Amino acid sequence: MTEEQQNSSPQQEESHKPDSTMKHIVSFAAMIVLTVAAFYIVMEDVVEPNMILPLLLFFASIQVVLQLFTFMHLNQKGTAYYTIFIFTGVIIAVVSAVGIILM
Amino acid sequence: MGTLTIMVVVALFLAAIVLGGYNKNFLERVKGSTVWDWMTTVDHKKIGIMYFMSGIVFFLIGGLEAILIRLQLMVPANDLFVGDIYNQILTMHGTTMIFLAAMPLLFGLMNVIVPLQIGARDVAFPFLNSLGFWFFTAGGIILNLSWFFGGAPDAGWTSYVSLALNEYSPGPGVDYYVLGLQISGIGSLISGINFLATIINMRTPGMTLLRMPLFTWTTFVASALLLFAMPALTVGLLLLMFDRLFGANFFDYTMGGSSVLWEHLFWIFGHPEVYIVILPAFGILSEIISTFSKKRLFGYTSMVFATVLIGFLGFMVWVHHMFTVGLGPVSNSIFAVATMAIGVPTGIKVFNWLFTMWGGEIRFTTAMLWAVGFIPTFVVGGMTGVMLAVPPADFQYHDSYFVVAHFHYVLVGGTVFGIFAAAFYWWPKMFGKMLHEGLGKFQFWTFFIGFHLTFFPQHFLGLFGMPRRVFTYQANVGLESINMLSTIGVIGMTLGTLAFGINIYRSLFIDKTKAPADPWNGRTLEWAISSPPPEYNFAQLPLVRGYDALWVEKEAGKKELTPAEPLGSIHMPSSSYLPLVMAIGVFISGMGFIARGDYSMGIFGLIILGIAMFMRSFEVDHGYHIEPEEIEKDKGVDA
Structure with a gap:
């Protein structure tokens, strides 16, 4: 690699x-x-x-x-996978955090 | 420190005795020995085998604990294991089976098979692969050492606070849980990241995402779940560690902490965790059903879609473990609906398996038997799952044996059946030998019947009001005969597991016949190379021309895969002892912190870890190359 x-x-x-x-x-x-x-x-x-x-x-x-x-070089090309994973992570983290705070 | 010195000296003595004395060639002979080779290997196939074998060992330990539980519950008012010791057995059964048996068995299969299926020569980070394995092993050993030093954890596998806090669980038991799981969890996280990087980057030319075999897909999704779920457990365990060891009050409600916070953190991890162990099993069964029906998997894209959807929804349902906490009807309803939604993609999968078999040329090998047995068993578990997802009903089922029956149907009927199926299917690829089919069928029938006899009656135990996790029950309330039946079923599962043990022994030590490269008329890339594969897997990376890459070539009338590159020298990573040193460092550190009081050993272990990391950072090692001549020579031997 x-x-x-x-x-x-x-x-x-x-x-x-x-x-x-x-x-x-x-x-x-x-x-x-x-x-x-x-x-x-x-x-x-x-x-x-x-x-x-x-x-x-x-x-x-x-x-x-x-x-x-x-x-993590997000300003370079070919970062589709990172972006997908980061956004999924953000969504999951937000759901979990909001869930814990609201309940 | 004294104990450590003694252990090091004993280890040196043992090595010297085994290798024939301590003299100037001692170090060379150590480096030449098989044990050293396996301890320092970075080869994904060897690491996979070690994962698998340690998984089997922990599976046997967890199974023994299960037998003890059922012995205690065989008759009412039994006093075989009372109180603390029963709690310890119960906690360790759950923890061992989930974290130390199911996960490494699946990781072992993933490690061996996934790189072969995507046409890679190794995983993306061979060093990290080894590190992940040794961290997992260190954590597993710490957890099980608790039996000998101070008592095992006894707060349940969920280790709910306040029960798990110092006040109610004095002694080191829960400390072993916290640190053991933390260390093995880091190992799992490392392995998960490694699989993700491997599947994204290391696919052979032509292996597009939608041509990947389903086991690779499910491994990919399960690794993504690990990546997102493990941090929640890590944080939870870290907070619990601070509460227990350093007097913090994150979970102590009398000091302003929150006990519900632990439940949230645990289940935000815990629910994805059950998908981490079931999704790879789904992948395994898809491969097996497709191969032994001699048909392309029905609805491949919908299978992929369902896998990703299950993975995503898996994060939105954790509160269904906490319906009775009292979070209110609104949150309960939202999470109930989300939970039931997961039934849809799972149903898609079940129907796809059935349609794959429909009209297929079915061969009932042992692997296929496990796969066929899996479908109805898992459907029962899934159906009781939907029943549990209804909050008003859940208030009745909660913490009863109904829940125990439900999750054993999905975890044993799903994951364990899947692992056994995979063991029979991929054994030739892992070890170059076959498992005996007759013994395998004996194992299937005893285990399958024993399993249903044990766990089907437990649904009724729960409905009749028997709570889970209690060590005994009264006579004359209608629970005796069902409990007795349940214990009798254990005999079947024990016989099946023993048959598997005999089968392993037979294949590794008695049977001399070599397995063919493609014993099952396989469809995916791993069957195109010899069993076991050479160190470099593929002499030339194959060119993939469609889904079921090998089958496409077979249909075209070819004997071999089309190569995607000329024969050239192959770059290999060199083996390293540093992962083992790092794992020993965290092991010493973990035990040091569990010992409490004096933290010098704990810090000493971390220093070892730091030194090993420093050495790794500044080590210049470019690996080595295997030249084409050697590859040609290998080929000649095979033919």
Whole structure:
């Protein structure tokens, strides 16, 4: 598998290499900062208590976007399977979460 | 730490004794030994066989527990196993059968057969495959070690809180459940992801999605269910672990937690789980019925559609396990309707099987007998399922033996019959030997009659008011004769299982005849290669020209598949001992956390896992190649 991937996209790898490495490092750093920030706002009383949950969800949604587009390459072609699976997962998660909250 | 050192030393001694002394060639001889080969293998066929064999071992353990349960319930007011020990046997029977028997048996079949059916040389991630197996094994061993160290879990296989919290279940029993299942669950999740990636990426040229055999399709859907359902269990077990080990209060309602939350999380996982174990069985039976009726599967696309629909609806019905919790009439009604809706795609499947047999040239081999026996048995289980889906009626059936009868009809009549059918059908492909048909038929009839004798009367036990999970009942309330009948039926199932054991022993150690490549006049790709297949499966990847790929070629009068590539050197993954090390790491960690008090062993195990992961990340290993000359040589030997 890995060998095949390396062979199939050599030009792409080379032309984007510095750019994509930077992108990965930046997103990785951003995700660590967001995670630390999430712990920080819960552990220290820096924001109002009723703001904690919305803020956590906001941090989480940024992380999801970073995860999907930098590390799972959703901005590239040929992602039909990912999209199907992600949407199925989202639907199931929403049904389950809404079910638990409402009942 | 002391125990660990002793175990390592004992293991070294044993290896040295078996291999003839400790000297400078010791390490080389260890690496050359068969045991080492199997422990470090990343070959999907060997991992599949190990999955299957460990599944059989756990099936026997779970079966023994079932015999003990029925012995206790044989006569009223019996005092063979009272109280705690009965609860432990009952809990371990359920947990073992679902998580440690049904799942690995199916994973074993999937591992061996799916890559062959889609024309692949291995699964997408051979290393992960091995890792999944060893994690599963570590979890299974942890669960069963509970018998010897501190008592088995005794809160039921659903492990409902508050019963499963420290206050009501002191002692390590439930800790074994939590950590054992967590570890084996990670293994299952890894395997599920691996199957998904394999089926999406590794299909041979021409194998479009709608040409895939039905076993591959059901494996695909079941793996997707695993992917989405396992996280719910993981979260639930994690919260329960924090409650029990670290004093959190997620489920303790006196501290503001919620006991219903556990039920939700468990059943959001638990209901898809029953489809995870039944859907592959559906796939197996579709293959077998089609092969032994010598007909194309009736309504192939509707079968695929029904499989996907069952998988999707499987997530929308979990509350039907919780009708009596008191969530209100609206939620009960919604989930009742959703539950009954699942009957529709399942019905489609049943009729498709019947129409496949209709007018077919039926051969009643053992595999076909299991498949034919499956249909009425499963229909009974499905019908009682629809009865249970009606909330007002469910208030009467709930927690009675009616439920026990229902789920044994679907799990034994569905999954176990399917697994036995698959064992007889694919045994030659897995081991290169045949199972004895006569013994197989003896097994079928004893098991089939014994099964119905055991579980059919239990419907009436439930209707007469006997609750499930209790260790005894009173005399003179009309339950004695039915319970006695039920216990007598166990003899049949035991005889059948023993016959299967003898059959396995005979085929592996006594029978010297080799199985032909295509003993059943098969229709799918796995029958085009020798039994057992060579390490690389296909010397040349085959070109698939239609559904039932091999049958299409047979119809065209060809002896072999059309190759899709020239003969060339084949890239193979090299075997690795790291999955085993990682599994040993989590095993030590799990036992360390169960021991409570001092967590140094738990952390030590995690450090082993971390080191192994580090080594894996920075290991440069490109595998090896099998050259065409060797492949030609193999072919010569076969001919």
